[in-house]
Amino acid sequence: MFLEYDFMRNAVFAMFLLSVIAGIVGTYIVVRRMVFVAGGITHASFGGIGIAYYLGMSPIVGALVFAVLTALGAECLGCKARVRTDSAIAMLWSLGMAVGVIFMFLTPGYAPNLMGFMFGDILAVSDVDVVSLLIMALIVICGALLFYRPIMYTSFSPAYARIAGWRVRLISSLMSVVVAVAIVLSIKAVGIVLILSMFTIPQSIANFFVGRLNRMMILSTIISVVGGMAGLAIAVMLNLPVGAVVTAFLVILLIIIRLIIKIKK
Numbered sequence: 001m002f003l004e005y006d007f008m009r010n011a012v013f014a015m016f017l018l019s020v021i022a023g024i025v026g027t028y029i030v031v032r033r034m035v036f037v038a039g040g041i042t043h044a045s046f047g048g049i050g051i052a053y054y055l056g057m058s059p060i061v062g063a064l065v066f067a068v069l070t071a072l073g074a075e076c077l078g079c080k081a082r083v084r085t086d087s088a089i090a091m092l093w094s095l096g097m098a099v100g101v102i103f104m105f106l107t108p109g110y111a112p113n114l115m116g117f118m119f120g121d122i123l124a125v126s127d128v129d130v131v132s133l134l135i136m137a138l139i140v141i142c143g144a145l146l147f148y149r150p151i152m153y154t155s156f157s158p159a160y161a162r163i164a165g166w167r168v169r170l171i172s173s174l175m176s177v178v179v180a181v182a183i184v185l186s187i188k189a190v191g192i193v194l195i196l197s198m199f200t201i202p203q204s205i206a207n208f209f210v211g212r213l214n215r216m217m218i219l220s221t222i223i224s225v226v227g228g229m230a231g232l233a234i235a236v237m238l239n240l241p242v243g244a245v246v247t248a249f250l251v252i253l254l255i256i257i258r259l260i261i262k263i264k265k
Contacts, residue, residue: 007123011232011242014125017133018189018198019228023221024140025182026199027206028175031155031213035200037074040089041180042195044070044096045187050103064184066096071176075169120191120243122232129188136185143178144217151175152213190243197247202227205254208261227253 029038045063052062070092144151153161154171161168186195202223206216231246238245 007125008236010125010127010130011122012229013130014122014133014189015228015232015242016225017130017137018186019224020137020221021133021140021182021186022198023202023224024144024217025179026203026224027213027217027220028151028155029179029199030203030207031216032175034179035196037071037089037176038179038183038199039196040074040093041067041070042183042187042192043093045180045184046101046192047096047099047103050100050107054103054107060184060188063187064181067180067184068177070096071180072173075173075176119241120187120189120194122189122242123236125188129185132185133189136182140178140182147171148214155213190246194243194247197250198224198228201247201250201254205250205257208257223250223253 029035045067048062048064048066049059050062051057051066052059055062070089073092074088150161150166150171153164153166154168154175158168158172161171183195183199186198190198203216203220205223206219210216210219227250228246231249232242234240234249235242235245
């Protein structure tokens with residue numbers, strides 16, 4: 001039985017928690033049309049990983065700092081410097097990757113676990129990683145429940161949110177930070193390259209069936225959990241990379257559901 005092993009139990013718990021985080025945070029990303037922004041934050045965090053390796057620090061800490069700065073930097077450039085948000089993200093994305101490559105090159109010897117951060121290795125998550133994901137999942141769930149109305153108004157109608165008295169700029173900045181933290185904490189599990197699949201594909205599937213933000217969050221979470229667990233089981237049985245299998249499973253599921261909907265129409 002696979003669950004007899006500690007690393008498998010950690011992998012199952014991590015995948016479940018990651019799926020919950022991705023289901024809720026990913027819904028906000030998709031609704032706000034922030035997929036490119038999320039991609040920029042994900043790849044820019046590589047700069048923090050490179051600097052952290054060079055300084056002998058935890059790569060996750062470096063990625064976290066870089067991701068949060070990228071998220072806030074994109075907000076600032078887009079609002080104050082009159083730079084299009086996509087252009088700002090493209091610049092920060094390129095800068096982050098360039099800084100990461102430079103510091104990786106300058107780091108003496110071989111930088112360990114680099115492939116794990118690029119493509120993920122959920123079978124290598126530790127107890128600390130699981131606890132971090134648990135705390136993040138609780139924060140995301142509580143935040144979605146307590147601040148649902150301002151999040152909804154800011155997502156669908158920023159103008160109405162301003163009229164209603166909500167501080168749209170502050171809410172957007174805080175949500176960008178939440179997105180950045182959620183992405184970084186998920187990097188070790190599914191990697192920089194594949195992380196966006198967990199934060200966008202289940203939400204795209206859920207959008208076929210529901211339109212309300214709260215229902216989309218719930219359905220996205222369910223789809224994320226099912227896809228994540230199924231992908232993990234298939235990957236372990238066939239000895240394949242978990243992140244790649246989960247992504248392939250979700251994409252195939254999206255295509256099948258889309259075809260069924262088209263046929264019924």
